[in-house]
Amino acid sequence: MAKSTQKQALLTEKRIHQAIVDIFMEKGWEAISYGSIAKHTGLSRGGVQRIVPNKDAMMSAFQGQVAQFVAGQLDFSTEKSITESWLIALENLQFRNCLKFFIGAISSDTLGKTLAKKGFDGFSDKVGQEKMQSLIGLSVYRLLED
Template sequence: MARITAEEKEQKKNQYDALIFQIFTEEGWDAVTYDRLAKELDIGKSSLQRYYPSNLFFATALQGKVFPLAIQKLDLSSKSAFIQSWLTAYHDENDHIFHEVIRMLMANIMNHGGAPATKSAIGRLIALLAQTLGEDDAKDAVITALGYTIYSYIEQ
């Protein structure tokens, strides 16, 4: 079997990343699976695992793409406005992107503390919010919003 060049590998990764982003935005995080990707790409799951060692690494395909979509839904003017806008966006039945971004973050956090991309996203959110609220209130607001998100799973 011929080895692929670094350029070909990068092209394949970009193709796979684009499909992950498409499935994620159209159907949600739960639809992004090895089986689904392998079927759509007409390749074996083992080929995908060379690029994404575990399903946590699917989040790397979304890096830099979903944060801007999610952040536009949030009101960063105060702690209470942030939390309320988070809850409103999370439960918005007409736009599932924020909900799916948070579900992905939660799934990654719950799985051994999350992938580096997940930790980075939370850190960026806190840093952005800290510009208005200060570091401590920003962390508290994000922790509170994440707590409400976890609690909402109980009510489902």
């Protein structure tokens, strides 16, 4: 009996984590709340809060999915293709939500800042720091239009 309960708990945790990713991709980090997760999963707010007791726990639900999504939108073959694919990706709401999260997390003292640094460092390793800075600057200007 205990194994079934443990299995159910893991499935519930997975459901909540997927809901966090879904809400984030569709509406952005600001839209993630106990209420939005509860509504998305059909669970109670209290049930959600037991699994993800704070914003850091909510961020942990990403488990690398955000950086992986961003990387999946880009063509790293040449410097020109990186820029072109980045510009195309900026038209994608989910890509913009990821960038808004990373840029917004820079000013926080949370796990988000650590995730943002790790993401930016990873892309800098692939494209070079100067190129990464250029793309981020370009993105900030483009995001100001939203």
